[in-house]
Amino acid sequence: MSDIDAICLAARSAALALAPLTNEARNRALAAMADAIDGNAVRILEANAQDTAAAEPLVASGEMSEPLLRRLELNERKVAQIAEGVRAVAELPDPLGVARMATLLDEELTLRRVTCPLGVVAAVFESRPDALVQIASLCLKSGNAAILKGGREAAHTNRLMSELLRDAASSTGEVPADALQLVEAREDVQALLSRDDAVDLLIPRGSNEFVRYIKEHSNIPVLGHADGICHLYVDEAADTAMAVRLTFDAKTQYPAVCNAIETLLVHEKKAGEFLPLAAEALAEKGVAIRGCDATRAILASAGAATEEDWGTEYLDLILSVRVVESLAEAVDHINRYGSRHTDAIVTKDEAAARTFLARVDAASVMWNASPRLADGFRYGFGAEVGIATDKIHARGPVGLEGLVTYKYQLEGNGHLVSDYEGADARTFLHRPLPLNE
């Protein structure tokens, strides 16, 4: 049996043992995990120092980026925040055992659709030791066994953290130790990607290229997104000052994240008034503009946008700008070049807004609000598994409900299918029942 065979088998077995645990039992394990992080802060920082020491020469030689090093690096405050994050997950409402539908099919025959865990979740992420803890707690809260693969750069930190979490989770005698397993070898990850028989969901976190690679090399359903090509469309009927503020926020507040905008679309009747004001605001932050011909006729300093620009996620202080003749042209542009992540319209015209919200094919569509608001915490989900741009299962910012599925529970009194067939067949009542009965 290969390592990955053993890991998958242990994970499936742990998942079956996790499924019937109560919310209280899962929360006791989460509390022990948080305490273990707090109580071992010194050891965690020592392990992390080994990782950062090994990473620094790579940054110097250009093999690793500075922001990647920053995300790898822990300090006392970050460790305390990680422990707090685990406690916050414990406080979320129980995602399991929630009845989402209940029907009286016939006398003494009751059907309920009840949430339950997916089973085994595999998370593969680059660097970021905090991601390991976050995913591990979300999986445990939702009753799933987790197989975790962290970045090589964080090897010491991840190894210690996963040992601490595993020991702490199982210390209460309820959660099996194999509910949480770490994979380190590269060949094990490759093998894991092909185990759609054992893994129910794959959560990749990292760069576009990284997520795209995972999606292309696995048959396991993936929850996540590769690209975040988000748009802001400034309509003919936009409030100009609001449009400038939204453009500035959506591009500059944090340009390196997926819900920052990459392309600004402007109605031709608004462009002359709006674009110079927007360009002036963006210049404060040094944003480079790449525009269509009509944009460049208004903004002399703008570079020329090529066809490639419309499909590019800069993740940087660069913005492509296109002047459009109509709302319909803006919607077409977004549906053609967008990544179905988040797109917004600025307008005072409710009919235009409704058309935009209905016709733009994206996980989040917004009216007079910043696309940067598309986020699980801001949406009120408490914790975020990730943002999904596919349409199956869960879409947009995904909270704990992305880690659960449901089962139908049918309770009868010896009901047969043959009672409902042929002469004298009974008919079904199909009477909806209150969900909390």
Add this chain to the structure above:
Amino acid sequence: MSDIDAICLAARSAALALAPLTNEARNRALAAMADAIDGNAVRILEANAQDTAAAEPLVASGEMSEPLLRRLELNERKVAQIAEGVRAVAELPDPLGVARMATLLDEELTLRRVTCPLGVVAAVFESRPDALVQIASLCLKSGNAAILKGGREAAHTNRLMSELLRDAASSTGEVPADALQLVEAREDVQALLSRDDAVDLLIPRGSNEFVRYIKEHSNIPVLGHADGICHLYVDEAADTAMAVRLTFDAKTQYPAVCNAIETLLVHEKKAGEFLPLAAEALAEKGVAIRGCDATRAILASAGAATEEDWGTEYLDLILSVRVVESLAEAVDHINRYGSRHTDAIVTKDEAAARTFLARVDAASVMWNASPRLADGFRYGFGAEVGIATDKIHARGPVGLEGLVTYKYQLEGNGHLVSDYEGADARTFLHRPLPLNE
């Protein structure tokens, strides 16, 4: 551009045009489709006669099964039923635009999760011209463009039916003609399976081998099931007469379908009393029993079950039987050999039933009811897309809700992310709103 490129492009474009149509507009198209089937019954029967004439020699030579020919064959009554089925789909509640969550994030900042179509659904099925019409109507009702590939045996019927449906759907001037496209060439199907960029969901309908082939050869999410290895567990505390009736119904009422049972598990303290009575009832229908050693010690006429039997879907009048020492052993057997489709317990002991319902990892779990009840119509969904045994997106019998996803609609008044960061940061309200506001 290849044929399949053109088909995919046309389907995506049609999907974007379909998404904003009202329920009334979609229902008008469905009514026209039903009328077109009724009004062309003679032509449909002529085309079908060509298909059955070509199929009969294949049945004679053993290249096609008799049941497959029966499913291919239409008559006046079946054609009328097909048209009625389309009208029944039109009468289902609108699956689109349903708010599933609404939250006031802050003053004048409202988030809604609203159902919307998936986009493009491809259905690939063997024979059965009625499946073509059913899938086409379900896709249209849910605002999805459909790419349909029927069995070669039904080529004439499918071609005529799809032309009639396409013309009828677009006759009201609202649904684009390309909302419904037929694929016939084998190489086009192969090409289609690789188009996860253009197709959002794949629905295969047919034999186990057929569904397994589709799953293995496509990266598109698949809604369906390959195997239906369903179990009935007769607990120590079962009502014996009820257990016999449920066994008889679950095995013999329609053995060739996925929710018929393949394996009967019996508690060792119940086996001596129950098994002879069950065997007597099953013998009426000529069911062959393949038992474990303990079973054969009670039922002298039973054959010997091998390890392979526990993982076999007979779809025939054969039943494997195993005596278990405990409820836990029954649950372990099901989780090991089952296909996560439908499994039931017969017992008067509520605690045993609750344990079974919680621990068995299947789409439908039942207490004192026949697994044959696991079906979209019987569950009250009105129409069935299929039964899914995977855990992602939709599980178990799937109605129209399996053909929709959701989008988040955020409506604000110029809300920025920077308002919620740094000093003087606003905090979110996250106040739940009634769904129908």
